[in-house]
Amino acid sequence: MSMALEFRAVSVCHADGTRALDEVRFTVPAGQFCVVLGPSGAGKSTLLRTVNGLTPVTGGEVLVGGERVEVRTLNRLRRRMGMIHQNFGLSARATVATNMMAGAAASMPLWRTLTGIYTDADKAAACALIREVGLEEAHLARRAEQLSGGQQQRVGIARAFMPRVGQPGTSAQGPAVVLADEPVASLDPRAAEDIVTLLHRQARERGTTVLCSLHQLDLARRFADRIVALSAGRVVFDGTPAQLHAAEVVAIYHHGQTAPNVPTPDALSLGAAA
Amino acid sequence: MTGGTVATDPWRFPQPYGWRTLATLIAVLAVLLYSGKRAEIDRMTAMTVQAVLAPVGLAEKSRVADGLSHLARQMVPIQISDRQEVSRIEGFDPNRLPLFAHLETVRGHEEKLNPLTMKLESQPTESVWLVEPLGYVVHVAGKMLETLEIALWGTIVAVAIGLPLSLLSARTMRMPLAVRGVSNTVIALMRAVPELVSALFLVIAYGFGPIAGILALGLYGAGFLGKFYADDMENADPRPQEALVATGAGRLAVWRFAVLPQVMPQFIAYTLYILDRNMRMATVIGLVGAGGIGQELKGRYDLYEYGHVGTILIAIFLTVLLLDQGAARLRRAWL
Numbered sequence: 001m002s003m004a005l006e007f008r009a010v011s012v013c014h015a016d017g018t019r020a021l022d023e024v025r026f027t028v029p030a031g032q033f034c035v036v037l038g039p040s041g042a043g044k045s046t047l048l049r050t051v052n053g054l055t056p057v058t059g060g061e062v063l064v065g066g067e068r069v070e071v072r073t074l075n076r077l078r079r080r081m082g083m084i085h086q087n088f089g090l091s092a093r094a095t096v097a098t099n100m101m102a103g104a105a106a107s108m109p110l111w112r113t114l115t116g117i118y119t120d121a122d123k124a125a126a127c128a129l130i131r132e133v134g135l136e137e138a139h140l141a142r143r144a145e146q147l148s149g150g151q152q153q154r155v156g157i158a159r160a161f162m163p164r165v166g167q168p169g170t171s172a173q174g175p176a177v178v179l180a181d182e183p184v185a186s187l188d189p190r191a192a193e194d195i196v197t198l199l200h201r202q203a204r205e206r207g208t209t210v211l212c213s214l215h216q217l218d219l220a221r222r223f224a225d226r227i228v229a230l231s232a233g234r235v236v237f238d239g240t241p242a243q244l245h246a247a248e249v250v251a252i253y254h255h256g257q258t259a260p261n262v263p264t265p266d267a268l269s270l271g272a273a274a
Numbered sequence: 275m276t277g278g279t280v281a282t283d284p285w286r287f288p289q290p291y292g293w294r295t296l297a298t299l300i301a302v303l304a305v306l307l308y309s310g311k312r313a314e315i316d317r318m319t320a321m322t323v324q325a326v327l328a329p330v331g332l333a334e335k336s337r338v339a340d341g342l343s344h345l346a347r348q349m350v351p352i353q354i355s356d357r358q359e360v361s362r363i364e365g366f367d368p369n370r371l372p373l374f375a376h377l378e379t380v381r382g383h384e385e386k387l388n389p390l391t392m393k394l395e396s397q398p399t400e401s402v403w404l405v406e407p408l409g410y411v412v413h414v415a416g417k418m419l420e421t422l423e424i425a426l427w428g429t430i431v432a433v434a435i436g437l438p439l440s441l442l443s444a445r446t447m448r449m450p451l452a453v454r455g456v457s458n459t460v461i462a463l464m465r466a467v468p469e470l471v472s473a474l475f476l477v478i479a480y481g482f483g484p485i486a487g488i489l490a491l492g493l494y495g496a497g498f499l500g501k502f503y504a505d506d507m508e509n510a511d512p513r514p515q516e517a518l519v520a521t522g523a524g525r526l527a528v529w530r531f532a533v534l535p536q537v538m539p540q541f542i543a544y545t546l547y548i549l550d551r552n553m554r555m556a557t558v559i560g561l562v563g564a565g566g567i568g569q570e571l572k573g574r575y576d577l578y579e580y581g582h583v584g585t586i587l588i589a590i591f592l593t594v595l596l597l598d599q600g601a602a603r604l605r606r607a608w609l
Binding site: 052054074075076077078079081082083085087089090091092093094098099101102103105106108110113114159164179 | 511513514516517518519520521522523524526527528530531532535536538539
């Protein structure tokens with residue numbers, strides 16, 4: 001059920017002329033847990049957003065399961081993808097249950113959406129998922145804003161994995177691809193570890209392809225099958241966690257930045273020597 | 275000088291006032307003086323001061339105070355009972371009188387021309403009247419209820435029209451530009467016509483009575499709610515919406531799951547405001563014949579029946595007081 005992702009010379013140019021992605025090309029095989037590293041502004045979020053079309057590409061193409069992401073295929077492909085957001089993207093005032101159902105909204109008839117009368121299958125899936133992400137069914141009745149950050153992101157993960165039964169190409173297993181845009185950036189280290197562990201486990205059980213951007217090197221090393229690093233919109237590293245050495249890390253986080261006040265790797269090593 | 279700072283001045287913040295402020299102030303004052311003369315503000319002030327001073331003996335005579343006290347004296351005693359001549363009531367059954375009602379026989383004399391003698395002769399007359407001791411109060415209460423019903427249904431119509439329009443016009447709903455433009459124009463038009471004016475025309479179209487009132491209140495309310503609902507939706511946090519879009523959900527699903535939960539408290543507040551406003555406006559639009567207590571008030575006023583007018587004014591005052599209390603309680607309980 002899983003799907004591969006392919007970036008073919010993907011470029012994104014914003015209206016003001018800034019280049020967020022510059023001919024990015026790599027392939028994520030089906031079922032891989034791929035982590036995207038890079039400094040702020042390197043284009044990690046943009047890269048993830050090209051996969052479900054939230055940011056349209058200005059050059060090249062993105063293929064999901066061999067199908068090109070374009071206006072014609074967008075809604076069909078989006079229904080097979082889940083997304084986890086840095087700010088959780090939950091409706092703060094709505095209940096956890098409503099937020100979970102929002103994940104399955106694309107496969108619901110409109111009247112169910114508007115009246116809030118959901119199918120037993122959807123309800124059962126929500127109950128099962130909320131337990132899987134380490135919350136209790138009692139949490140379903142609480143407002144999302146009443147939960148802690150870590151708990152909110154657990155709901156975010158549960159929502160992303162909600163099965164969208166009844167849509168062509170979807171299954172009770174949930175989405176084929178999950179995009180996680182800095183899922184733990186606003187969490188403390190302990191919660192961050194729990195969340196990535198959870199995301200990893202959920203994806204493994206289902207064989208879901210995951211593209212996850214992270215700031216935490218240790219978490220990336222522990223969980224990633226594959227690490228792709230971006231700097232100034234270009235792929236500067238692509239390999240396994242074992243291949244990611246200190247020199248590569250310095251290159252990722254300091255290469256390609258030309259502002260005069262940014263310390264170069266040389267300056268850094270000098271500083272370390274002194 | 276606007277900056278108001280000299281290089282050597284240790285105070286580096288811009289001065290709060292400068293010559294520009296002074297010039298603006300003088301200009302505004304000049305405009306107010308000119309406009310005040312046109313709007314007879316001077317006469318208003320003089321007459322009001324006179325009216326306040328006259329009752330305590332500090333001014334000789336006040337037209338305003340005299341007029342108001344004359345009117346007030348005529349309103350007392352207020353009309354409470356209702357009398358009707360039995361012969362004018364269709365199908366009157368003396369054995370089945372309304373509650374608390376009694377019959378009163380009035381005997382009098384009438385000068386009549388005797389056709390035989392061609393002289394005026396006094397003849398005894400007798401007429402029977404149906405007296406309901408609380409008749410007029412009950413009648414006013416009925417009219418008041420009708421007013422509240424007009425307000426309620428006006429609000430329902432306003433929500434029923436305003437909500438779909440706001441969905442079509444909110445930028446975040448990403449409707450085609452033409453649809454947004456049309457619905458924005460409709461909203462603006464509905465807001466531009468005050469209830470009283472549209473009621474005036476609707477009375478001609480639908481005839482006297484509550485229908486015109488409900489539609490007048492509903493149309494203005496729809497314009498108001500359409501605009502405010504849409505503004506609120508546009509200001510809603512875009513992040514949950516984007517999360518929904520990313521799952522491939524349709525526009526209405528995005529609205530239901532990511533917008534509605536955010537804006538619901540404001541929607542309730544706006545709707546309650548319109549209900550509150552309609553309760554007051556329903557009285558006013560009755561004046562042009564759109565049903566309710568206002569229509570009764572206008573009718574009695576035109577007949578110089580100031581006792582009845584007094585009863586109506588007290589009823590309006592009491593209702594507004596009660597509604598304010600009720601609304602405050604509701605707000606505390608729900609919001």
